[in-house]
Amino acid sequence: MTIDPNILVAGASALLTLVAVGVKLLSASRLRLHASHDFVELANERVSPAEDIVGPACERLADAKGALERQTSLARTNRWMSALLTIGQYIIGGLLASSFVQQSLRPDLVGVLGLLVLISSLIYQHFRPDIQLRGAMSRSLRLRALIRSVEDDIYAIRSNSSNAPTVEAVRRRISEALSAIEASELQDLQTRESPPNEDSKA
Numbered sequence: 001m002t003i004d005p006n007i008l009v010a011g012a013s014a015l016l017t018l019v020a021v022g023v024k025l026l027s028a029s030r031l032r033l034h035a036s037h038d039f040v041e042l043a044n045e046r047v048s049p050a051e052d053i054v055g056p057a058c059e060r061l062a063d064a065k066g067a068l069e070r071q072t073s074l075a076r077t078n079r080w081m082s083a084l085l086t087i088g089q090y091i092i093g094g095l096l097a098s099s100f101v102q103q104s105l106r107p108d109l110v111g112v113l114g115l116l117v118l119i120s121s122l123i124y125q126h127f128r129p130d131i132q133l134r135g136a137m138s139r140s141l142r143l144r145a146l147i148r149s150v151e152d153d154i155y156a157i158r159s160n161s162s163n164a165p166t167v168e169a170v171r172r173r174i175s176e177a178l179s180a181i182e183a184s185e186l187q188d189l190q191t192r193e194s195p196p197n198e199d200s201k202a
Helices: 005-036 038-043 049-097 099-104 107-127 129-158 167-193
Strands: none
Touching (some): 107 129, 129 167
């Protein structure tokens, strides 16, 4: 018994679409678990008595590391989601664009393929993984630079360096940077949800 290759391709395309949605849902669940467990563990990291002077700065540094891990996870998820949805749309769209394939397939299967193209397009337009990927990668780079700089400041404080900043200044700088990161993420969300023709109507 032979299986029609077109049916196999259609099934693979549908599977790619379902996997993309599953990746998004699993990622959201994983981020919630991470925020309720690992992040708390980082925030309560023990320090020796000699390091108590920079304790408040270390707490904010843990916040920054937790934010970095979250942004890294978001970038990874949206990279996979974007790739899967794009591949699915191109495969199905390529099939439907071929008159030979349209004549070879049953009308109901052509309808299913068209529906999968529509579903993939709607999912892509709703979640906009391309926008989220660029934003998450940009925020990850900013957080890595912030963490390196803060670690240098903490080392300078512990070494009693003459040009070392105060713990309060370090903590305030991290807080301001985290607020900017959150504002950037909110801006990406608003961009994702805005109508595509909004600029042209203005």
